[in-house]
Amino acid sequence: MGLTGIFLITFLIVHAGVNSCIFLNDNGETFNKVAHFMSHNWIVRFLEVGLFAGLIAHIVQGLMLWQQNKKARPVQYYMNKAEKNSTWYSRSMGILGVLLLLFLVMHMAHFFVGTKVALYSGDRPHNLFEEMREVFSHGWIVGIYLLGIVALFWHLYHGFQSAFQTLGVNHKKYTPLIRAIGTGYSIIICILFALMPVAMYLEWI
Numbered sequence: 001m002g003l004t005g006i007f008l009i010t011f012l013i014v015h016a017g018v019n020s021c022i023f024l025n026d027n028g029e030t031f032n033k034v035a036h037f038m039s040h041n042w043i044v045r046f047l048e049v050g051l052f053a054g055l056i057a058h059i060v061q062g063l064m065l066w067q068q069n070k071k072a073r074p075v076q077y078y079m080n081k082a083e084k085n086s087t088w089y090s091r092s093m094g095i096l097g098v099l100l101l102l103f104l105v106m107h108m109a110h111f112f113v114g115t116k117v118a119l120y121s122g123d124r125p126h127n128l129f130e131e132m133r134e135v136f137s138h139g140w141i142v143g144i145y146l147l148g149i150v151a152l153f154w155h156l157y158h159g160f161q162s163a164f165q166t167l168g169v170n171h172k173k174y175t176p177l178i179r180a181i182g183t184g185y186s187i188i189i190c191i192l193f194a195l196m197p198v199a200m201y202l203e204w205i
């Protein structure tokens, strides 16, 4: 679960980086070029298969872990002040993950399906930037995206350091550093993602 988590964390850096080209304010020219390269390059296409396999593995591992935890303690603790020894977001990784999955289903319907149809039918150049503009012209969709990004923030905020802990990295000196990097990463990635729908809706770009 730690490894697939780190793989997905890496994907989000690339995804936020590529999408941030929209902020160049060149009417999506650079963004469309980079997106076109990404969807036509065979190495990236190969990695894309790995991405979906990684995502499914991460979900299955999460479900297995949840079941293992339930089996390990079928009878609840008589006295358990969960808030005293863990944070609400570490206890809510499952529900945050489910919210993210719902967000992803909608997200794929918006962007992934259309891109692939255009790629395989090949009858028109696909303008992803214009498609983004269309999707984010609806306030309610922007609202759902922002909720999805809030869920993503808490999932990453806990998941980042948790992934390293699962892999056995638990060190007096390095764990606080990993925690700090994880906090910075979660804040920067989520602010970038949140700015995308907001900037388009408010017509800043």
Ligand code: HEM
Pocket: 015, 019, 035, 036, 038, 039, 048, 051, 100, 104, 107, 111, 112, 115, 128, 132, 145, 149, 152, 193, 194, 196, 197
């Ligand atoms: C709100 C900001 C976001 C915008 C504007 C955005 C935009 C896009 C676009 C345009 C594509 C299609 C790319 C292409 O086919 O070339 C895409 C694909 C994708 N997005 Fe996002 N995205 C956002 C946030 C997210 C988040 C938060 C996640 C994950 C938690 C995510 C996961 C994915 C995945 C898995 C794909 C399919 C990958 C692929 O095409 O290979 N996106 N996104």
